[in-house]
Amino acid sequence: MKFGTIRDLPVEHADCGWYNLLPAPPPARPVAGPEAADWAIVGAGVCGLAAARRLAEHYPDQRIVLLEATRVGLGASGRNSGFVLNYSPHGVGSGADHDFERRYAEVLSAGVDELRRLVAEHQIQCDWSEWGRLYVSAGSDGDHHLADVRAAHQRVGTEIRDYDATALRRLTGTSFYHSGLWAAGNAIVQPAAVVRGLAATLPVNVDLREETLVTAIHRRGDGFQLVCDAGEVTADRLILAGGCYTGGLGGFRGRTLAVATYGSMTRALSAEEKAAHFPETDELGLLPASHNGSTVRLTRDHRLLIRNSFDYSRPGRRPPAVPGEAIDNHRKALRARWPALGDLEFEHNWGGSIAYTRNQGALFGRLAEGAWGVVAGDAGPVARGSITGKLLADYIAGAESALLSTQLSLAKAAWLPPDPILGFAVNRELKSIRRAGAVEL
Ligand SMILES: Cc1cc2nc3c(=O)[nH]c(=O)nc-3n(C[C@H](O)[C@H](O)[C@H](O)COP(=O)(O)OP(=O)(O)OC[C@H]3O[C@@H](n4cnc5c(N)ncnc54)[C@H](O)[C@@H]3O)c2cc1C
Known part of the structure; x- marks a missing residue:
């Protein structure tokens, strides 16, 4: 782990439809002076929230400070498309290592179960729906990936159902798609409501401090000093x-890269628009089979969400606003599917x-004496982080389980070259994805 000043600070775009549709949260309680804790956790996304909850159960007499730069729900965990995926074979391809695939699927399924359990136990109002996901294809690139997705789901034993063009048209109200595959055991949610609900129901020994940007981390004796924008926290671990x-922040350096993607959400459809275009369903969760396709949701309050477009997101140089081209792509996708809307x-x-x-590898484990890390990335990260955060706390506390053994058996994230080589390679890959799936946008 590398200590010192943090140069890559979170700069999420201020707007987030899911977050803005929720009532305003109670005022934040930022760190505003020197504080001490047994534990400091940086980041209140699905991983940090899950780690904090479980750690608090293992150490009920210890104080855990959970530090979040913005508000819970404004980070990636609250601004995603709301799919909680039990298995996401995207990126695995036909050359998959089947044993790895089975173990990966086991972890993700446990993540869906864990989130489902917490939502039910704490009655978190987040439009949790077992509607699941429907992979859809609109061209040869989508068809190619759909075949991989079908084979992968069959290998891991997911219940699946094929949709032909007629069934898709009836369900989705568009003839844009010509084949689809529904997979069981997944959920769709209002993501900002999920994480806000998780944060509101943390055990009492977790102290959530939002609007607290950690700007530097130093070693202090056996512990750590976390310098924040308006105070500091010293913590043993x-x-x-x-x-x-x-x-x-100093963890998993050279093991991750970031890709930005964008979403737009419409106003709520009128009752007439809803009845005319979506007579058969109250909600939709469509995932593109093509990597270049658009994710589409019809939300419970009958808004349409379109997510597409990717950019390499270089550390410290992330775009401050949504690029106009991404919004144009959302408009284009909406028109292609529902011209009348x-x-x-x-x-x-x-x-x-x-x-x-690089390898769908694990970002999980010990970083230095007294320091650990967990990040949810690659495929199905919301489900993945919901369980790996918990498993990290088990790992720290020495609580063994078969699932923890499975998580520990996954390969660690492989090394990536630095920029500009990394940026060049990622941009080249994104370009080929855009070209292959141009008609699926
Ligand atoms: C548009 C979009 C759509 C997506 N759709 C899906 C989907 O449908 N399903 C799915 O599974 N995944 C989806 N994802 C990905 C998923 O949301 C993330 O991979 C996952 O939520 C990451 O969880 P995390 O806990 O690792 O990190 P995050 O949710 O990013 O949490 C980390 C937190 O750390 C905080 N932080 C970072 N640095 C500091 C600092 N210096 N000081 C204080 N706080 C700090 C950040 O503010 C952030 O809130 C999507 C992502 C995007 C952007």
Whole structure:
């Protein structure tokens, strides 16, 4: 782990449709002076929240400070498309290592179960829905990936159902798609409501301090000093759960890269628009089979969410606003699917970054004496982080389980070359994805 000043600070786009649709939260309680704790956790996304909850159960008499730069729900965990995926074979391809795939799927399934349990136990109002996911294809690139997705789901034993063009048209109200595959055991949610609900129900010995940016981390004796924008925390032990900013915090350096993607959300459809275009369903969760396709949600309050477009998100140089080209792509995707709704106004546009590794590897474990880290990236990160955060706390506390053994058996994230080589390689890959799936946008 590398200590010192943090150069890659979170700069999420201020807007986030999911967050803005929730009531205003109670005022934040930033760190505003010197404080001491047994544990400091940096980052209150799915990983940090899960680690804090479990750590508090293992150490009920110890004080855990959970530090978050913005508000819970404004980070990636609250600004995603809301799919809680039990297995996401994207990126695995036909050359998959089947044993790795089975173990990866086991961890993700446990993540869905864990989140489902917490939502039910704490009655978190987050529009949790077992509607699941429907992979959809609109061209040859999508068909190619759909075949891989089908084979991978069959290997790990997911219940699946094929959709032909007619069934898709009936369900989705568009003839844009020509084949699809529904997979069981997944959920769709209002993501900002999920994380806010998780934060509101943390055990009493977790002290959540939002609007607290950690700007430097230093070793102090056996412990750590976390310098914040308006105070500081000294802690005996430390967990880094800063999502794609964790490398900047000093953990898993050179093991992750970040890719930005963007979403736009329309106003709510009128009752007439809803009845005319989506007579058969109250919600939708469509995932593109093509990597270049658009994720689409019809939300419970009948808004359409479109997510597409990718950019390499270089540490310290992330774009401060959603690029106009991404918003144009959202408009284009809406028009291509529902021409009669194509001019619906977007009420929200936002973006965020996802951490990727070279090998879908684990970002999990000990970073230095008294310091650990966990990041959810690659495929199905919301489910993944919901369980790996918990497992990290078990690992620290020495609580063994078969699932922890599975997590520990996954390969660690492989080394990546530095910029500009990394940026060059990622941009080249993104370009080929855009070209291959141009018609699927
Ligand atoms: C548009 C979009 C759509 C997506 N769709 C999906 C989807 O449908 N399903 C899915 O599974 N995944 C999806 N993802 C990815 C997923 O949201 C993330 O990979 C996952 O939430 C990451 O969780 P995390 O806990 O590792 O990190 P984060 O949620 O990023 O949490 C880390 C937190 O650390 C804080 N932090 C970082 N640095 C500091 C610092 N110096 N001081 C204080 N705090 C700091 C950040 O503010 C942040 O809140 C999507 C992502 C985006 C952007």
